[in-house]
Amino acid sequence: MIEVGPTRRIENLSLARQAIEVSADGRVVMPGFVDSHTHLLFPVPGTPCGDPEASLHSLRATTSTQLKMRASAYLQAMVRHGTTTVEIKTGCGTANDAEMKILRVIAELQKEPPEVVSTFLFRPPPISDIRGQSPERPWRHVSSEFLPRISRRGLIGFADLAWHEFTNQIRFQSTEWAAWPTGYLQVARSLGLGRKLHADGERLAGAIAAAVQHHATSIDHLEHATAGDAAALGQSNVVVTLLPCASFYEEERYAPARAFVDAGAPLALASDFNPRRSPSLSMQTVVSLACLRMGLTPEEAISAATINGAYALGRGELVGSLECGKLANLLLLNVSDYRELAHSLGANLVRMVMRRGEIVYEEGRVGPRPVEDLRPLW
Numbered sequence: 001m002i003e004v005g006p007t008r009r010i011e012n013l014s015l016a017r018q019a020i021e022v023s024a025d026g027r028v029v030m031p032g033f034v035d036s037h038t039h040l041l042f043p044v045p046g047t048p049c050g051d052p053e054a055s056l057h058s059l060r061a062t063t064s065t066q067l068k069m070r071a072s073a074y075l076q077a078m079v080r081h082g083t084t085t086v087e088i089k090t091g092c093g094t095a096n097d098a099e100m101k102i103l104r105v106i107a108e109l110q111k112e113p114p115e116v117v118s119t120f121l122f123r124p125p126p127i128s129d130i131r132g133q134s135p136e137r138p139w140r141h142v143s144s145e146f147l148p149r150i151s152r153r154g155l156i157g158f159a160d161l162a163w164h165e166f167t168n169q170i171r172f173q174s175t176e177w178a179a180w181p182t183g184y185l186q187v188a189r190s191l192g193l194g195r196k197l198h199a200d201g202e203r204l205a206g207a208i209a210a211a212v213q214h215h216a217t218s219i220d221h222l223e224h225a226t227a228g229d230a231a232a233l234g235q236s237n238v239v240v241t242l243l244p245c246a247s248f249y250e251e252e253r254y255a256p257a258r259a260f261v262d263a264g265a266p267l268a269l270a271s272d273f274n275p276r277r278s279p280s281l282s283m284q285t286v287v288s289l290a291c292l293r294m295g296l297t298p299e300e301a302i303s304a305a306t307i308n309g310a311y312a313l314g315r316g317e318l319v320g321s322l323e324c325g326k327l328a329n330l331l332l333l334n335v336s337d338y339r340e341l342a343h344s345l346g347a348n349l350v351r352m353v354m355r356r357g358e359i360v361y362e363e364g365r366v367g368p369r370p371v372e373d374l375r376p377l378w
Contacts, residue, residue, distance in 0.1 A: 022352065032353065056098055081283065082333075139183065147191065331351075
């Protein structure tokens with residue numbers, strides 16, 4: 001419960017309905033950010049861009065403990081910038097050992113302050129890597145064996161598909177190509193998993209049709225979308241997740257956010273955090289870029305980074321807004337007007353972060369440490 005006035009009384013539902021008082025005088029109180037699209041664990045930092053084999057080799061050479069420590073540092077930085085719910089994708093193609101390694105680490109990260117949502121991202125292997133085998137074989141293996149296995153173990157909530165890699169590799173040479181992603185998405189649905197699609201290539205018609213047909217929770221990227229694509233998605237319930245930081249770092253075109261909003265498509269924003277190609281951990285930066293480069297208003301961008309992001313992860317009934325019955329995931333910002341988020345690129349405005357009614361981060365003082373806090377070396 002949040003009372004009107006300079007002091008907000010916030011009820012902690014997770015601790016036997018105890019209550020604490022937090023001064024919010026002169027500050028903005030808003031929902032915690034929901035980052036619904038990240039690549040937090042793969043590829044590994046330091047590997048060359050565009051070299052999946054090097055990334056896979058580096059992942060296998062890195063211990064699970066090292067992966068967890070690095071990911072924990074990322075997640076804590078995200079919390080300090082106001083993120084209270086984070087999605088983490090896999091993405092090692094058909095390397096089941098590497099995928100399992102990532103999924104086990106994600107499971108261990110559930111104890112971190114932000115809520116962590118796990119997504120299996122299937123990247124179809126290049127045709128040249130199949131070495132004379134049927135190009136359908138990797139799809140059949142993932143759909144009939146690996147995806148059911150990790151679903152039964154409760155390791156994932158979503159099944160994602162790198163559509164652009166599929167279309168680039170197949171190049172429509174096979175008349176049976178359409179059956180492969182359809183089978184994958186049908187299996188995911190039968191297992192009770194949410195469906196997602198990566199659509200950062202130029203061929204979007206097939207991805208959009210598949211997302212609508214298979215009731216995908218979200219379709220992401222869409223930098224090459226047209227007004228017609230926006231209109232098609234505006235007639236569906238598929239959440240459109242746009243990633244302005246990816247365009248900023250890659251110096252590529254930005255997705256037509258205004259067209260999606262005008263078409264009535266539900267719009268979410270996410271960081272696309274990738275330590276190699278999109279290393280921004282701050283959803284505040286995402287909101288600023290969406291306003292500065294994509295034509296969104298502060299209200300639209302904040303909604304896309306909170307409640308719509310929550311729906312992109314199937315969490316809209318629990319998080320993403322400040323309402324009775326929802327988890328108390330909220331922020332205090334060091335500004336008196338939420339619209340300042342639109343032009344605070346690179347700044348961290350967060351004063352305090354609360355998750356499930358518990359304070360998990362509070363801004364510290366700046367200055368020399370008191371002498372009594374310093375321990376002598378002898």
